[in-house]
Structures are given as structure tokens and as C-alpha cells.
Amino acid sequence: MLTKMQEYHEKVKQFLPGGVHYNFNLPWEESPLHFVKTQDSRVFDMDGNEYLDLYARFGAMILGHGNKVYQDALKAAIDRVLCVSHCDFDYEVLELIHSLVPSAEMIRFGLAGTEIVQNALRVARAYTGKNRFVRFEKHYHGNNDNIMGGKAVNADYPVPQDFAGDTYGTSGRAADCMESQSFLIPWNDEAALEKLLAAHGDEIAAVITEPMCVNGGSVEPKPGYLQKMRALCDQYNVLLIFDEIITGFRVGLGGAQGHYGVTPDLTTFGKAIAGGGVPVSVLAGKKEVMSLLEAKKVIHAGTFNGYPLGLAAVKATLEILSQDNGAVYPKMQEKITAIQNILVQNAAKAGIPLIVQGLPGCAAYHCCEKPLESPSEYSFDILTKDIILNTCMQKHGILVSSMSRLYSNISLTDDDVAWFEKHSVGALQDAAAILEDIC
Amino acid sequence: MSKQEIIDFMIKLIAEVAEEPIEDLDENTSFFKIGVSSIDALKIMNKIRKQLQVDINPVAMFEFKTIGEMSDYLLECIEEAE
Numbered sequence: 001m002l003t004k005m006q007e008y009h010e011k012v013k014q015f016l017p018g019g020v021h022y023n024f025n026l027p028w029e030e031s032p033l034h035f036v037k038t039q040d041s042r043v044f045d046m047d048g049n050e051y052l053d054l055y056a057r058f059g060a061m062i063l064g065h066g067n068k069v070y071q072d073a074l075k076a077a078i079d080r081v082l083c084v085s086h087c088d089f090d091y092e093v094l095e096l097i098h099s100l101v102p103s104a105e106m107i108r109f110g111l112a113g114t115e116i117v118q119n120a121l122r123v124a125r126a127y128t129g130k131n132r133f134v135r136f137e138k139h140y141h142g143n144n145d146n147i148m149g150g151k152a153v154n155a156d157y158p159v160p161q162d163f164a165g166d167t168y169g170t171s172g173r174a175a176d177c178m179e180s181q182s183f184l185i186p187w188n189d190e191a192a193l194e195k196l197l198a199a200h201g202d203e204i205a206a207v208i209t210e211p212m213c214v215n216g217g218s219v220e221p222k223p224g225y226l227q228k229m230r231a232l233c234d235q236y237n238v239l240l241i242f243d244e245i246i247t248g249f250r251v252g253l254g255g256a257q258g259h260y261g262v263t264p265d266l267t268t269f270g271k272a273i274a275g276g277g278v279p280v281s282v283l284a285g286k287k288e289v290m291s292l293l294e295a296k297k298v299i300h301a302g303t304f305n306g307y308p309l310g311l312a313a314v315k316a317t318l319e320i321l322s323q324d325n326g327a328v329y330p331k332m333q334e335k336i337t338a339i340q341n342i343l344v345q346n347a348a349k350a351g352i353p354l355i356v357q358g359l360p361g362c363a364a365y366h367c368c369e370k371p372l373e374s375p376s377e378y379s380f381d382i383l384t385k386d387i388i389l390n391t392c393m394q395k396h397g398i399l400v401s402s403m404s405r406l407y408s409n410i411s412l413t414d415d416d417v418a419w420f421e422k423h424s425v426g427a428l429q430d431a432a433a434i435l436e437d438i439c
Numbered sequence: 440m441s442k443q444e445i446i447d448f449m450i451k452l453i454a455e456v457a458e459e460p461i462e463d464l465d466e467n468t469s470f471f472k473i474g475v476s477s478i479d480a481l482k483i484m485n486k487i488r489k490q491l492q493v494d495i496n497p498v499a500m501f502e503f504k505t506i507g508e509m510s511d512y513l514l515e516c517i518e519e520a521e
Contacts, residue, residue, distance in 0.1 A: 027470055027500040028480045165498030380498060384481045391478055434478060438485040 005034050005046035025167050033394075038065035040411040043399070052419050054339070055399035056407035059214075059246050059362060061276030063320060064411025070275050070316045077312035087308040089315055096318045097284060100253045102263045103242070104284035108293060109306040113245040113270035114142030116281035117208070119300050120266045121147075124206035124239040126298045127289050131180075133206040134196060134238075136187035138216030138375030140168070141208060141243050146177040152184040158196065160184035187213055188221060188374045190228045201236030206266075208241040211256035215246075216375020217366060217382075218358025218405065226262040233265075239289065245270035245281070249318070250407070251359045253326045259359065265289055275317035280310040321410070328410040333360040336408035339420045340365075343406075346421075350428035352389070352435065356406070364404045365389070367435075389431040396427040440491075440517055445510040448491070453506065456482050466507030470500060493517055 002010070009031065013019035020030045033051075037044040041064055043053045056062070063070050081087045098104045110116040121133055141147045149168025150160030160178045162169050178184075183200065185192045187209065197204065211226060213219045233240040242264040247256040249272045257263055266285035274280035283290075283300075292298040304310070321328060340356040343365055347354035356363050357371040367385035372378055386404040393400050398420060401407050446466050453468070454461040456479050464473075470480065480500050488495060493516045503509040 025501055026477070027475070027504055028477045029471055029474045031476070165496060165501040167498075167501065384485075387477050388481065391476075434482075438482045 003047045008034055008046060025169050040064045041409060041416045051397050051399045052416055053399050054406045055401045056409055057276050058271060058401060059250060059407045060271035062250060062272040062409050063275050063317060064409045069320060073312050073316035074277060074309060077308050081308045084308060089311060093311045093315045100322060101284055102254055102257050103267045105287040106285060106290035108283045108300055110281040110302055111279045111304055113281050114144050116268045116283050117141045117243060118144055119283050120241050120268050121206060123289060123292055123298050126292050127239060128205040128237060130203055130205040132182055132203045133208055134183045134204055135208050136185060138378055139210050139213055140215035145173045146181045150178050150184060158183050158185050186374060186376050188225055190225060193229060193232055197232050197236045201238060204238050206239045206241050207233055208243055211242045211260060212247055212359055213375045214362050217372045217378040218362060218364035219372050219375050220358060226260050230262050239265040241266045243268050246362055249273050249321060250361045252329055253322055274310055274313040278310050278313045280314055332408050332410045332412060335412035335417055336360045336406060338417045340406060342421045343424055346424050346428050350432045352428060352432050361408050363406055366404060385435060388434050392431040393427040396423045398423050398427060442510055442514050445513050446506060449506045449510055452483060452486055468506045469504055471504060493520060
């Protein structure tokens with residue numbers, strides 16, 4: 001017998017392909033939860049189940065659900081200046097971002113991460129006069145044809161190609177767009193980058209990277225790796241782009257670039273920068289590079305770029321996060337670290353090998369003995385176990401983001417930590433039984 | 440092992456894991472259409488690997504989405520191994 005939510009999902013599926021708002025190439029049916037109520041770190045579905053929300057809308061939700069200051073700011077913008085292209089708090093938002101982010105000498109706004117990454121690449125091509133960009137295995141920079149999935153088969157000329165079984169592979173990809181525009185190499189591998197730039201630096205406009213590879217399992221850069229990347233880009237007249245759509249304002253006010261002390265030429269932001277309620281993406285960068293937009297040599301268009309509701313959300317979010325010099329961050333990190341430690345302890349009790357890696361705020365667990373040193377080590381076997389535990393946690397009232405990320409928010413409390421401690425026990429026991437059955 | 444034997448094995452396996460009536464399944468059955476969950480899919484992959492003793496590519500279900508397509512792929516794997 002179907003529950004109320006399952007019945008509703010069947011109705012939705014009649015008109016919404018797969019019953020979901022997004023999909024990748026995964027061979028199973030998605031069963032999304034439909035929510036009716038949210039508050040702080042908790043969400044409630046149509047069947048009356050309560051969850052601790054560490055999914056946080058793919059990491060966008062950083063303030064907690066129902067933050068009054070944030071919601072009042074959005075309501076005020078709706079009441080006063082909803083449908084105009086420029087409004088009377090544009091400067092305050094720009095100045096805030098500039099003051100917090102090392103690379104943000106100038107700033108433009110968009111809506112989606114996918115689109116702003118493409119704008120960053122366009123600017124980089126225009127600035128350098130070169131066509132190709134370099135990206136890294138298991139990193140994710142949006143769902144545009146030229147930058148998603150693929151595998152390089154020739155190490156001497158590592159252009160990505162489609163391959164069977166690629167989670168990020170898609171039918172309908174424009175012919176040759178990956179091969180003609182990009183190179184794809186392993187991350188955390190200085191030698192691979194140095195070799196590629198030495199051989200093909202005259203073709204390469206940009207290197208784009210997640211500064212911490214959240215999409216590849218929340219793998220941190222090896223000490224000195226980002227510094228070396230910065231130096232190599234300078235040496236070969238290549239722009240360095242940090243994709244901070246996940247890490248921005250989640251690992252700290254200055255993003256991952258502030259944490260690791262490496263300043264890129266261009267940075268993309270999204271998700272948490274607008275608090276999670278509305279979409280805003282940001283392209284920030286050096287004045288010398290961004291001036292191509294001022295000179296109108298590079299087009300950056302969009303009906304809703306810089307829309308007041310979005311900028312009101314950015315303003316409120318950054319004001320909340322930066323209050324008292326970012327005092328919310330240590331508190332948030334303390335709570336999520338406590339949750340991470342409980343997960344490791346309870347997994348050991350359940351007999352599941354498990355580690356947590358990555359900066360608190362966008363760390364991930366993996367069901368294996370030791371942390372991944374490279375995203376390329378994130379094997380299907382580990383992914384399988386991670387997904388099983390993710391599914392079991394959902395059944396026990398804990399939502400974890402894909403595939404195993406533990407996204408924090410500033411409203412986390414000791415009650416939430418206690419909820420996790422209590423509910424993770426059953427989830428881990430269930431996962432242990434399934435793993436014993438299938439592995 | 441013949442293709443029909445593999446199809447019969449797959450139907451029995453899917454019926455057991457996805458709790459589907461065996462008479463509703465044939466080689467045209469799509470894993471997606473019968474509502475195979477992520478855990479079901481992973482169980483199916485691992486049981487195939489164990490019970491048929493084939494070292495199949497773990498991402499096969501991303502590519503071969505029906506019982507018939509998967510059976511063709513498994514037959515290839517078994518023949519290669521012999």
C-alpha cells in the first residue's frame with residue numbers, strides 16, 4: 001500500500017520526467033521526498049517524517065531553514081523593488097563580496113553555476129587569446145556539454161571522450177565539444193599538470209578546478225599543490241579559475257581560496273552565497289581580466305542578472321555570516337565536527353570501516369579504511385557502500401547530500417547532534433546488514 | 440551457459456531482489472521501469488558477480504538497462520573468461 005507521499009509522487013511522475021527536477025545517468029528510480037514544513041536544521045515530509053537536513057539543498061542552505069533576518073530581507077525586496085534591473089543596494093552587495101573574497105576585485109552576477117562557469121571560460125579565452133581549458137577527473141563544473149563527464153584515454157594528449165557507464169555521460173551532447181575545447185587530467189598530481197602545460201600551454205586559456213574537490217569525494221589538495229598550480233598558470237600565461245560554487249562561504253568567509261592562501265584570477269560562486277532560497281551565481285576576478293566586460297569585448301547577458309531579490313538574499317546571507325568577524329563559523333564547525341566524530345565512532349561499533357574527510361562544512365564520509373588522496377581513487381566499490389549508508393540514514397531520519405556529503409548550516413544545535421547520535425545507530429546497523437549481504 | 444539460461448537467472452534474481460512477480464518479467468523488462476532502487480541495483484550487480492563468478496564492469500547497469508541487454512553483456516563476459 002502506498003503512503004500519501006508515494007501516491008503524490010506517482011501523480012507528479014505523470015508530467016515530470018522521472019518525478020524529479022534533475023537527473024544524472026544513474027540506473028535506478030529516484031524516490032524524492034516531498035516536504036511540507038521546514039525549521040532550522042529539520043525538514044518534515046508529506047508522511048509526517050522528520051529529518052535532520054545535512055543535504056541542505058546540495059549545500060546551498062547555509063543559514064538554516066526559516067532564518068527570520070534572511071526571510072524578512074527577501075520580503076522587503078519583494079515589497080519594494082521586485083522587477084527592476086538595478087536597485088539601491090547593488091553597491092552594498094558588491095562591496096561585501098569584494099571585502100571578503102581575496103580574488104574579487106570586480107564582480108558580475110548570474111543565476112546558475114553552469115552558466116557562470118561558461119562565462120568564466122569565455123572571459124579567459126578572450127583574455128589569453130587561446131581556446132582550450134584544463135579540468136580534472138571527478139570535478140564537476142555544471143551540466144554544459146563541454147565540461148561534464150568523459151574520460152581521457154591518451155595520456156600524451158588527454159582530451160576527454162564519452163565512455164559507457166559514465167554517471168555524467170549524456171546522450172545529445174554536441175559533437176566534439178569536449179575533445180575540441182578541453183583537456184582532462186588527474187587532480188592532486190603536479191607532474192601531470194606540469195607536463196600538459198609544458199606541451200600544450202600555447203593552446204590553453206584556463207585551468208579550472210574545485211580548490212577542494214568536493215564532487216570527487218571531498219578530497220583536499222596536497223600541501224603546495226594549489227600554489228604549484230598558481231605558479232604554473234603564471235608561467236604559461238594561463239588563467240586560474242577556482243570553482244567555489246560549493247566551497248564559497250561554506251568553508252569560511254574567504255572561501256577555499258582564503259583557507260588555502262591561493263588567489264585565482266577568476267572565481268565562480270553559487271549555492272550558499274544567496275542562502276539557499278533563491279539562485280544567484282557570481283563571477284569574481286581581477287580587474288585587469290574583468291575589464292573585458294567593461295570594454296564590452298566579452299558579452300555577459302541575462303535578463304535576471306543582479307535581480308533585486310537575489311541581491312537581497314546575498315546581502316542578508318553575507319551580513320549574517322560576516323557578523324562579528326564570522327563568529328558563526330567556529331560554532332557551525334564545532335557542531336558538524338561532533339556529528340562527523342559520532343559517525344566514525346558508531347560506524348566502528350557497527351563494524352563498518354568509515355572515514356570522514358574534507359574541510360568541515362562540506363566534508364564527506366567514505367566506507368573505506370583510509371582517506372582518498374585523489375578523486376581518482378573514489379572507486380565504484382566505495383561509492384556503492386557510501387550510497388547504501390546514505391539510503392539507510394534517510395530511512396532513519398538523517399538526510400545526507402549526494403553521495404555522502406555532510407553539509408552544515410549555522411542553525412545546527414546540540415539537539416541536532418543528539419538526534420544524529422541516536423538515529424545514526426540504526427542506520428549503521430541496517431547498512432552493515434546490507435553490506436554483509438551483498439559484498 | 441546459454442543466453443536463455445542467463446535470462447532465466449536474471450529474471451529469478453530481479454524477482455527476488457525487487458520483489459516483483461516472476462511472471463511479470465521478461466528480457467524486455469527495464470530495471471528503471473520496475474522501480475529498481477539504488478540498493479536493489481547494487482545488490483543485483485554484486486549477486487551477479489558472486490553467483491556467475493564473472494568480474495563484470497560494476498557500472499554495467501548504467502549502460503545495459505534491460506534484462507535482455509544485461510544478459511547479452513553477461514554472455515560476452517562469460518565467453519571471454521572461458
